[in-house]
Amino acid sequence: QQQVRQSSQSLTVWEGETAILNCSYENSAFDYFPWYQQFPGEGPALLIAIRSVSDKKEDGRFTIFFNKREKNLSLHIKDSQPGDSATYFCAADASSGSWQLIFGSGTQLTVMP
Amino acid sequence: NAGVIQTPRHKVTGKGQEATLWCEPISGHSAVFWYRQTIVQGLEFLTYFRNQAPIDDSGMPKERFSAQMPNQSHSTLKIQSTQPQDSAVYLCASSSGQNYAEQFFGPGTRLTVL
Numbered sequence: 685q686q687q688v689r690q691s692s693q694s695l696t697v698w699e700g701e702t703a704i705l706n707c708s709y710e711n712s713a714f715d716y717f718p719w720y721q722q723f724p725g726e727g728p729a730l731l732i733a734i735r736s737v738s739d740k741k742e743d744g745r746f747t748i749f750f751n752k753r754e755k756n757l758s759l760h761i762k763d764s765q766p767g768d769s770a771t772y773f774c775a776a777d778a779s780s781g782s783w784q785l786i787f788g789s790g791t792q793l794t795v796m797p
Numbered sequence: 798n799a800g801v802i803q804t805p806r807h808k809v810t811g812k813g814q815e816a817t818l819w820c821e822p823i824s825g826h827s828a829v830f831w832y833r834q835t836i837v838q839g840l841e842f843l844t845y846f847r848n849q850a851p852i853d854d855s856g857m858p859k860e861r862f863s864a865q866m867p868n869q870s871h872s873t874l875k876i877q878s879t880q881p882q883d884s885a886v887y888l889c890a891s892s893s894g895q896n897y898a899e900q901f902f903g904p905g906t907r908l909t910v911l
Binding site: 716718720725726727728729730733773775777782783784785786787788789790 | 801803828830832839840841842845852853855856888890892896897898899900901902903904905
């Protein structure tokens with residue numbers, strides 16, 4: 685059973701559009717939700733994160749919208765650029781003191797010029 | 798700040814050989830995590846140290862895999878008698894005591910077992 689699910693394996697948008705990447709989770713005890721960006725041959729880079737007490741977190745062109753009742757969240761990338769083309773992972777802190785992150789399967793974003 | 802350092806970046810071993818992977822966490826970070834990434838399984842947690850002490854190894858295969866953190870500046874992941882199914886990218890992450898869930902990853906070591 686996938687505890688963190690990213691429904692889209694891939695997403696293609698045009699340069700300048702807003703890319704929306706969706707994520708859902710199973711366990712209502714999850715508290716912290718980071719998004720990671722990964723380029724080929726590199727490790728995941730922490731992009732932005734949100735805690736379950738908030739419903740929105742913004743950092744430059746990146747915004748997380750969080751819906752605790754529906755157990756889903758989305759990453760919005762405003763004014764997408766070709767350099768944003770990468771794989772994006774949604775993750776959740778498993779809590780219970782373990783601090784391990786549970787990752788979704790990733791969404792490969794392609795931004796067409 | 799050099800970020801998390803992992804060596805080697807690539808390692809090729811023959812079936813049955815041993816592989817040792819190294820990780821240097823960000824200076825001042827007290828927690829080190831190991832994950833494994835494959836196309837099929839995605840990103841999976843392996844084990845975690847806090848202040849050099851092993852805290853959670855629930856993701857580690859019970860046989861052949863072991864991890865240590867002999868000092869605050871490095872951790873090792875050892876795989877004995879490597880098998881083709883061990884082929885993966887092994888990722889190390891570190892975090893500070895302010896928020897252990899805020900983890901910063903290294904570039905990974907790509908292990909290929911022939």
